[in-house]
Amino acid sequence: MALVVKKERPDLASTKEQLIQDLNGYKIKLNQIQASLLKQLAEQKGDILDDIQLIENLEDAKRVSVETNENVAKATVISAQITETSEQYRPAANRGALVFFLMNELFKIHSFYRFSLDSFVIVVKRAIDIVADRLNPKKNKAPKEGDEENKEEGAEDEAAAEEEEEEEEEEEAEMTPRTLAKRVEMILE
Numbered sequence: 001m002a003l004v005v006k007k008e009r010p011d012l013a014s015t016k017e018q019l020i021q022d023l024n025g026y027k028i029k030l031n032q033i034q035a036s037l038l039k040q041l042a043e044q045k046g047d048i049l050d051d052i053q054l055i056e057n058l059e060d061a062k063r064v065s066v067e068t069n070e071n072v073a074k075a076t077v078i079s080a081q082i083t084e085t086s087e088q089y090r091p092a093a094n095r096g097a098l099v100f101f102l103m104n105e106l107f108k109i110h111s112f113y114r115f116s117l118d119s120f121v122i123v124v125k126r127a128i129d130i131v132a133d134r135l136n137p138k139k140n141k142a143p144k145e146g147d148e149e150n151k152e153e154g155a156e157d158e159a160a161a162e163e164e165e166e167e168e169e170e171e172e173a174e175m176t177p178r179t180l181a182k183r184v185e186m187i188l189e
Contacts, residue, residue: 003125004093004124005089008089019082023079026068033065037057040054088184091184092184095188099123103123127187128187
C-alpha cells in the first residue's frame with residue numbers, strides 16, 4: 001500500500017514520513033529529559049527544595065513535556081487522517097499484492113520467469129502511470145514541429161498546457177471521494 005500511496009499521493013507519503021520522524025524525535029526528547037531528571041535526583045544531596053537548578057530543570061522539563069504531548073496529539077490526528085485517506089487505496093494495494101504473488105509463482109511454469117522485487121515495483125509504477133496518462137492525456141501531447149506558425153502556436157500551447165497542469169495538480173490535491181474511487185478502479189484494471 002505504501003508503494004501505491006507514494007506514487008499516487010507523494011504529498012501524503014512525505015507528510016507521513018515527516019510525522020514519523022517528528023514523533024520519534026518527541027519520544028527521544030522526552031526520554032532524554034526523563035534520564036536527565038532522574039540523574040539529577042539520584043545525585044542530589046540534601047534537601048531537594050534547596051537546589052534551585054534542579055527546580056528550574058523540573059519546570060523546564062514540565063514545559064517541554066506539555067509542548068511535546070500537544071505536538072504528539074496533533075501529529076496523531078494528522079496521522080489518522082493520512083491513514084484514512086491511504087485506506088482508500090487498499091483495493092489497489094491488494095491487487096498489487098496479487099500481481100506480486102502471481103509474478104512470484106511464474107517460475108513454476110519455467111525457470112526463465114523469475115522476477116525480482118524491483119521488476120514488480122516497475123510493473124506497479126507503470127500501471128499507475130498508465131492511469132495518470134488516461135486521466136490527463138493533454139500532459140503527454142507535444143506540439144508538432146514544422147513551420148514557424150506551428151512553433152509559435154506550440155509555444156503558446158505549451159504555456160497554456162503548463163497553466164492547465166498547475167490547475168490539474170491543484171485538483172488532484174483536492175480529489176473528491178468519487179474521483180478517487182474512479183482512479184482506484186482504473187488502477188485495478
